[in-house]
Amino acid sequence: MKILVAVKRVIDYNVKPRVKADGTGVDLANVKMSMNPFDEIAVEEAIRLREKGKAAEIVAVSIGPAKAQETLRTALAMGADRAILVETEDEVEPLAVAKILKAIADEEQPGLVLLGKQAISDDSNQTGQMLAALMGRPQGTFANAVEVEGDSVTVKREVDGGLETVKLTLPAVVTTDLRLNEPRYASLPNIMKAKSKPLSAKTPADYGVDTAPRLKTLKVSEPPVRQAGVKVADVDELVAKIKALGIA
Amino acid sequence: MKTLVLVEHGDGKVHDATLATVTAAGKLGSVAALVCGDGEEAAKAAAAAATVAGVDKVLLASGPAYAQMLAENVAALIVPLMDDYDALLCNASSNGKNVAPRVAALLDVMQLSDIISVEGDKTFTRPIYAGNAIATVESSDPKLVITVRGTAFAKAASEGGSAGVENVSGPGDQGLSSFGGCESVKSDRPELTSAKVIVSGGRALKDAETFKEVILPLADKLGAGVGASRAAVDAGYVPNDYQVGQTGKIVAPQVYIAVGISGAIQHLAGMKDSKTIIAINKDEDAPIFQVADIGLVGDLFKIVPELTGKL
Incomplete structure (x- = not known):
């Protein structure tokens, strides 16, 4: 079985995003960028499935600027076999990303597509579900555990009420949640090796996908700022404050 | 429309x-x-x-x-x-x-x-x-x-x-997926997204047992829902459905009490619309104090039981 894994280059998890003064977006100039943390988990899961003998090949895909090549090299260094960069300088919305991934899935015929459940940049949480819809295949979102057996995959999902299990017929799309696994660090030899792994460059037009946005961002603003309040000296003072709130 | x-x-x-x-x-x-x-x-x-x-x-x-x-x-x-x-x-x-x-x-x-x-x-x-x-x-x-x-x-x-x-009727079962059961702990506590008061614990709670011993009595006293930071969930102190934050639950109770939570932006994303935020943390520079209305710096293992006793 082949696994397709999608990765996105986003602002690093530890960077506090700043809104541009002109309100057109978030300032990404000279900001550290990394692989979306959920996508790292997806790559790791793909590798573990291959290690268990459930997958033969892992193809990593990214849709983004030329620099997304670095993100793909990271996936290759972790253990993906080859990569496809669909290069565009435009911001591509989840629906268009899903359409491009659908076209790639048509070509590659993966048994399983793994993606992070959301990108920590726009927090949309849509792409995997949209891809599954376009492929006409089942979806296992917010995966906490993934078990491939024969022609099906069992996914334990993190849901509002706890954990839920679904069994999906392959091919299927799975989106990863935080506790599915802990991604490995790429070793130096593997980082070197990744440089010579195949990476093919494409454009959205190669897949016949129109990436014109459907949503127009009118403005981006700072959220209301919360002011720090008071510090109390001891528990008695805290008790008085809590009682004043009328909850005890 | x-x-x-x-x-x-x-x-x-x-x-x-x-x-x-x-x-x-x-x-x-x-x-x-x-x-x-x-x-x-x-x-x-x-x-x-x-x-x-x-x-x-x-x-x-x-x-x-x-x-x-x-x-x-x-x-x-x-x-x-x-x-x-x-x-x-x-x-x-x-x-x-x-x-x-x-x-x-x-x-x-x-x-x-x-x-x-x-x-x-x-x-x-x-x-x-x-x-x-x-x-x-x-x-x-x-x-x-x-x-x-x-x-x-x-x-x-x-x-x-x-x-x-x-x-209305639809096309019915698509034959692509089936349900295999759920694991959820039934609790009498208010559900996080509708609780009026939430007591949340962080990594500082040490382990599952300590989390239970310190956080639950306070929550019981206040009739509160119980939440946690990602760190506490990752460390296995509590199940995933306790997580408050960017990728967990978004809550906005009347009162949110953060115990031993430093206040990473991913956690703040899930609770900063709470009406009143109370923070208890030993590190006076913890970012949680920048959003807290009421803060108390000190050892949570002393403060929380004392607070529970006095309420």
Whole structure:
């Protein structure tokens, strides 16, 4: 079985995003960028499935600027076999990303597509579900555990009420949640090796996908700022404050 | 505009988050509520949805295929229904996030995720970058698919409406997926997303046992829901459904008590709209104090039991 894994280059998890003064977006100039943390988990899961003998090949895909090549090299260094960069300088919305991934899935015929459940940049949480819809295949979102057996995959999902299990017929799309696994660090030899792994460059037009946005961002603003309040000296003072709130 | 709201329900009752979604939908136009489920529970939920203020009509899709809200089956049901509606609104819950994008893609619509306000027929605001920025976005699609952040809208009254219930049927089981059970701990505590008071614990709680010993008595005293930071969940102190934050639950209680939580931006994203935030932390420079209305610096293992005793 082949696994397709999608990765996105986003602002690093530890960077506090700043809104541009002109309100057109978030300032990404000279900001550290990394692989979306959920996508790292997806790559790791793909590798573990291959290690268990459930997958033969892992193809990593990214849709983004030329620099997304670095993100793909990271996936290759972790253990993906080859990569496809669909290069565009435009911001591509989840629906268009899903359409491009659908076209790639048509070509590659993966048994399983793994993606992070959301990108920590726009927090949309849509792409995997949209891809599954376009492929006409089942979806296992917010995966906490993934078990491939024969022609099906069992996914334990993190849901509002706890954990839920679904069994999906392959091919299927799975989106990863935080506790599915802990991604490995790429070793130096593997980082070197990744440089010579195949990476093919494409454009959205190669897949016949129109990436014109459907949503127009009118403005981006700072959220209301919360002011720090008071510090109390001891528990008695805290008790008085809590009682004043009328909850005890 | 005609809107369709996907109802979430349990024990024959409509979830609070859906009541907030009804309010958001009402800002756009008339509201039809779609109840998917099976058997008596679904019928009860449909009857409950019919009394929600602002709901004009209830559609009930009943059958085993809809019992567990499997996205494949529910999306296949909703897509043809959307011929008659201009907008679909779902809760930004694990269910809504699972179903809505599948519907959006099948309608060739770009979804608006997690809206926090309705600015016009096609214009909404939504948080991005873990709530560090608020985007105002306008859709150019002929139909809208939206998920709604429940804490950002008032709940519609659960009584006062008198909508009719109409049965609808869909294509049924798509044969792509099946439900294999759920693991959830039944608790008498208030549910996080509707709790008036929440006590949350962080990594400083050391282990599952200590978390229980320190946090639960305080929560019991206040009749509070119990939450946790990602670090505490990752470390296995509590199950995943306790997590508050960017990728966990978004809460906005009257009072949020953060115990041993440093206040990473990903956690703040899930609770900074709480009315009053109380922080207890030994590190006086912890970022949680920058958003806390009331802070107490010190050893939580001494403070929390003393506080519980004195309340």
